[in-house]
Amino acid sequence: MKKICKYTLVALLAVASSGCADYLDVVPDKTQEISLLFDRRESAYRALATCYTYMPQYDLTYGLLGSSDEMIMTYDRVTHGKQVMMGMLTADYPVMSYWSGSSDGWGALVNTTAYNAGVYDTSPLWDAIRVCNTFMENIAHVPDMTDTERSRWIAEVKALKAYYHFLLFAQYGPIPLIRNSVSIDVTDAALYVPREPVDVVVDYIVQLFDEAIDGGLPARVVSAAELGRVDGTAAAALKAKTLLYAASPLFNNNPMYGSMQNADGTKLFPMVDEAGATQKWVRAADALKAAIDMAQANGVSLYRYDASVIPDYDTNNFVNHPDRLPYMYNYQYMMVDRWNSEVIWGESRLNTDWHEVQRSINYKDRNESSTGDAWQWFNPTMNSTEFFYTKNGLPMDEDPTFDYEGRYTTTTIPVGYEDVAQEGELTAKMHLDREPRFYASIGFDRSRVRGYGRLYDLKIRFGESNGRASTADVDNSLSGYFLRKLMHPDTRGDGTIVRYPWPIVRLGELYLSYAEALNEAYGTARQDEVLRYVNDVRERSGVPTVQTAWANASVHPNWYQSQEGMREIIHQERTIELAFEGYRNDDVRRWLKGSEFNEQIFGWNVNASDPAGFYTPTEMVQLLHVFSSRNYLWPIPSNELVNNMNLIQNPGY
Numbered sequence: 001m002k003k004i005c006k007y008t009l010v011a012l013l014a015v016a017s018s019g020c021a022d023y024l025d026v027v028p029d030k031t032q033e034i035s036l037l038f039d040r041r042e043s044a045y046r047a048l049a050t051c052y053t054y055m056p057q058y059d060l061t062y063g064l065l066g067s068s069d070e071m072i073m074t075y076d077r078v079t080h081g082k083q084v085m086m087g088m089l090t091a092d093y094p095v096m097s098y099w100s101g102s103s104d105g106w107g108a109l110v111n112t113t114a115y116n117a118g119v120y121d122t123s124p125l126w127d128a129i130r131v132c133n134t135f136m137e138n139i140a141h142v143p144d145m146t147d148t149e150r151s152r153w154i155a156e157v158k159a160l161k162a163y164y165h166f167l168l169f170a171q172y173g174p175i176p177l178i179r180n181s182v183s184i185d186v187t188d189a190a191l192y193v194p195r196e197p198v199d200v201v202v203d204y205i206v207q208l209f210d211e212a213i214d215g216g217l218p219a220r221v222v223s224a225a226e227l228g229r230v231d232g233t234a235a236a237a238l239k240a241k242t243l244l245y246a247a248s249p250l251f252n253n254n255p256m257y258g259s260m261q262n263a264d265g266t267k268l269f270p271m272v273d274e275a276g277a278t279q280k281w282v283r284a285a286d287a288l289k290a291a292i293d294m295a296q297a298n299g300v301s302l303y304r305y306d307a308s309v310i311p312d313y314d315t316n317n318f319v320n321h322p323d324r325l326p327y328m329y330n331y332q333y334m335m336v337d338r339w340n341s342e343v344i345w346g347e348s349r350l351n352t353d354w355h356e357v358q359r360s361i362n363y364k365d366r367n368e369s370s371t372g373d374a375w376q377w378f379n380p381t382m383n384s385t386e387f388f389y390t391k392n393g394l395p396m397d398e399d400p401t402f403d404y405e406g407r408y409t410t411t412t413i414p415v416g417y418e419d420v421a422q423e424g425e426l427t428a429k430m431h432l433d434r435e436p437r438f439y440a441s442i443g444f445d446r447s448r449v450r451g452y453g454r455l456y457d458l459k460i461r462f463g464e465s466n467g468r469a470s471t472a473d474v475d476n477s478l479s480g481y482f483l484r485k486l487m488h489p490d491t492r493g494d495g496t497i498v499r500y501p502w503p504i505v506r507l508g509e510l511y512l513s514y515a516e517a518l519n520e521a522y523g524t525a526r527q528d529e530v531l532r533y534v535n536d537v538r539e540r541s542g543v544p545t546v547q548t549a550w551a552n553a554s555v556h557p558n559w560y561q562s563q564e565g566m567r568e569i570i571h572q573e574r575t576i577e578l579a580f581e582g583y584r585n586d587d588v589r590r591w592l593k594g595s596e597f598n599e600q601i602f603g604w605n606v607n608a609s610d611p612a613g614f615y616t617p618t619e620m621v622q623l624l625h626v627f628s629s630r631n632y633l634w635p636i637p638s639n640e641l642v643n644n645m646n647l648i649q650n651p652g653y
Helices: 041-051 080-085 114-115 125-141 149-171 198-214 230-245 272-295 312-321 326-334 436-441 506-540 546-550 565-575 584-590 592-596 640-643
Strands: 007-016 026-035 071-073 343-347 378-380 410-412 426-428 442-444 449-450 454-457 481-483 502-506
Touching: 026 230, 041 125, 041 149, 041 454, 149 198, 149 230, 230 272, 230 343, 230 502, 230 506, 272 506, 312 326, 312 454, 326 436, 326 449, 378 436, 378 481, 481 565, 502 506, 506 546, 506 565, 565 584
Parallel strands: none
Antiparallel strands: 007 026, 071 378, 343 502, 410 426, 442 481, 449 454
């Protein structure tokens, strides 16, 4: 950690007047003495906004979205996120690092408004925590605000401070805790803060969230002018998420880190007995149920699309395909419908950066100008398309009615698919008889997607309208797939983007997290409750219940009836439900399933124009994924170890 704690200046940011829902649209202004920041309410409000501006930018092509096996980039644009997956992350090259900040040329993890202004804010989250501490230590000096408002602002900043500590914990495990600012006149030795044990870190984060919830946060932000500000419901959800991570195998009784200790002998991953490990799951389950109850009491619910406002081009499809299309709308609009009923906390900075993800996943014709968008720089892998269930709610290799061995062979699209595919054309068998979430997420060759405010026919083979123009083409899909889920259907190829706040936490996630914690804490003893929450998520997307689906499984019939089987079902359910939302890297690491990231990455042969050539699974050898045991935690940057002699490195670096 740099000696940033000795600074007595904070960034003063002016809140932009761009609209009532854009609370976090801020731009850098100047630095100013702290005493002047808190001489009146107006400037203190700007200091409050400053505390928010360190939140990561989630919807960037060049951010953490690319750090899993879900998506790939074109070869000449290998992002830092993809470098993480390729095993290039080292202590001397700590990319995508919340500890040291991100300094790649694409502005990943930066404040978008600052990026657009030409200012590359690559501040580490330690800066954010320092600013939060400064705010809390000085807000009492503001004369022209009420005690109620002051209490709320303090509670907001405590929640943000807890969240920044959580993000660091999720990457590094045991971290230093910056409880208070350090005086300018302390010795350098006082700045050499050691890492603290995982249990201490987690308890401190939970304590901050509890103090925020009890100390003045409104239960729910309802004013349009305040959307994006943290409230009690969001804080409860984030507290529960912290405890879920703490209970997970990565941090809970992990023998890989049993001997890890500070120079003074302090154990950083305390080992406990089986009962103690299980108790962490109990604690997580209790917190998740409390968060769900609080969310529902304050109007949060699983999203359902309002069928009274169906676009004209889909009116007939809603009638003709009631088992698929309404559920596709439920799932996709859950992501892109602004401030919908499911969003517990969203990032309200509306990304206008060139590398916002919607620009990099659009469906535009390859002959169009690139002025508006960047074509398909960001593509789903074939691997991720196989995560999704069949129409019967089973993995492809568990469904006896699905031709799993022949899934890559071609077939003619039959009548009855006009809402999602081009009937009479050839496609792969694996593109048919899939669940609604597959069709809402994936654009495949000869599919029909909802984009540009209409139904749009995709033709992705070499030389076609959505395919590669040459073997050297770097602007079109490398995998032969397009990503639909993150694209608002009314976003257009001329650069007219319908933006939405990124859902940092939503109710569907909490449901699956609660089911996971219950299953780990109680096994089959509370299976009915586990199934209820998993099935609620499935039902919203038109997927049969776990019981109905797995009664017919060909390999593991009724697998859900065991704790182990239910665990694997929940893991896959979470992988599908939260696909492309940025959860995959964290989930695979906390489950200790890193070997999944060493699977070969495949796509179609996008350099072939004939169906037989195109529909040939092709390994993406230039993007070989390399995951080793050290990659479960990020490395502390080498220079930080030099600056702070009390820090120890994570194993393997």
